Amino acid sequence: MQEARWSIVIPVKTLIRAKTRLAGAAGAHREDLAVAVATDTASAALACPLVARVIVVTADPIPAARLSRLGAVVVPDPDKGLNTALRAGFAESVRLAPGDPVAALQADLPALRPAELARALTAAAEFEESFVPDAPGVGTTLYATGPGIPFRPRFGGESRARHLSCGAKELLLDGIDSVRRDVDTVEDLRAAAALGLGPHTAAVTARFLVG
Numbered sequence: 220m221q222e223a224r225w226s227i228v229i230p231v232k233t234l235i236r237a238k239t240r241l242a243g244a245a246g247a248h249r250e251d252l253a254v255a256v257a258t259d260t261a262s263a264a265l266a267c268p269l270v271a272r273v274i275v276v277t278a279d280p281i282p283a284a285r286l287s288r289l290g291a292v293v294v295p296d297p298d299k300g301l302n303t304a305l306r307a308g309f310a311e312s313v314r315l316a317p318g319d320p321v322a323a324l325q326a327d328l329p330a331l332r333p334a335e336l337a338r339a340l341t342a343a344a345e346f347e348e349s350f351v352p353d354a355p356g357v358g359t360t361l362y363a364t365g366p367g368i369p370f371r372p373r374f375g376g377e378s379r380a381r382h383l384s385c386g387a388k389e390l391l392l393d394g395i396d397s398v399r400r401d402v403d404t405v406e407d408l409r410a411a412a413a414l415g416l417g418p419h420t421a422a423v424t425a426r427f428l429v430g
């Protein structure tokens with residue numbers, strides 16, 4: 220078996236601003252949904268055999284407490300946007316384990332399977348800088364760099380094109396649907412449910428989504 224040595228950085232937005240595209244469907248459950256999705260994502264990452272540590276970057280005490288109880292290291296968010304948050308997590312990963320590869324992973328992957336994350340990380344280990352596009356092929360769900368390689372995340376909106384144009388290797392693999400399935404809309408949530416939601420997301424989703 221391969222050694223567990225990846226640092227995974229997971230950014231978690233302040234709840235009051237999180238999952239706004241799901242506000243219509245989730246209503247009063249929106250913040251619980253954001254916490255549940257991040258909990259399932261971090262749980263799956265922590266259960267991945269190649270992952271040595273999960274570093275969560277957040278300014279919000281609720282996900283901070285929940286995810287630190289799971290075993291994640293929590294780093295304060297400088298509150299200057301997503302890529303700055305990821306760089307703060309990267310700095311912590313270098314402090315903790317300077318020789319380990321690092322991957323930024325979106326927090327909204329509620330169907331994530333540890334074995335599929337391991338497949339993506341095994342492929343990423345072959346390149347200095349790489350990424351996994353989201354299911355629609357517009358954004359990015361995972362961005363990875365090898366030890367000592369500059370960490371230049373360009374998340375936000377149409378980030379697949381930005382990661383491609385800066386020279387990162389696009390990892391197009393079979394069998395990583397759960398790594399690519401981020402959830403922003405109710406259609407995304409249904410697509411994730413078809414793959415199999417983690418238990419926290421399934422419980423919250425059952426409160427507002429029927430069928």
Ligand SMILES: Nc1nc2c(ncn2[C@@H]2O[C@H](COP(=O)(O)OP(=O)(O)OP(=O)(O)O)[C@@H](O)[C@H]2O)c(=O)[nH]1
Nearest residue numbers: 230231232237238239240276300301304325326327
């Ligand atoms: N720590 C941190 N995480 C962020 C920030 N902005 C976005 N994220 C995270 O980045 C990922 C993608 O976020 P978005 O799609 O922009 O936001 P969202 O809350 O998932 O959804 P919307 O509100 O509908 O845009 C999620 O994992 C968020 O938690 C930020 O400023 N700080």
Ligand SMILES: C=C(OP(=O)(O)O)C(=O)O
Nearest residue numbers: 358359374375376378403
């Ligand atoms: C932040 C991103 O995506 P989304 O807003 O779709 O979560 C991204 O893919 O870079």
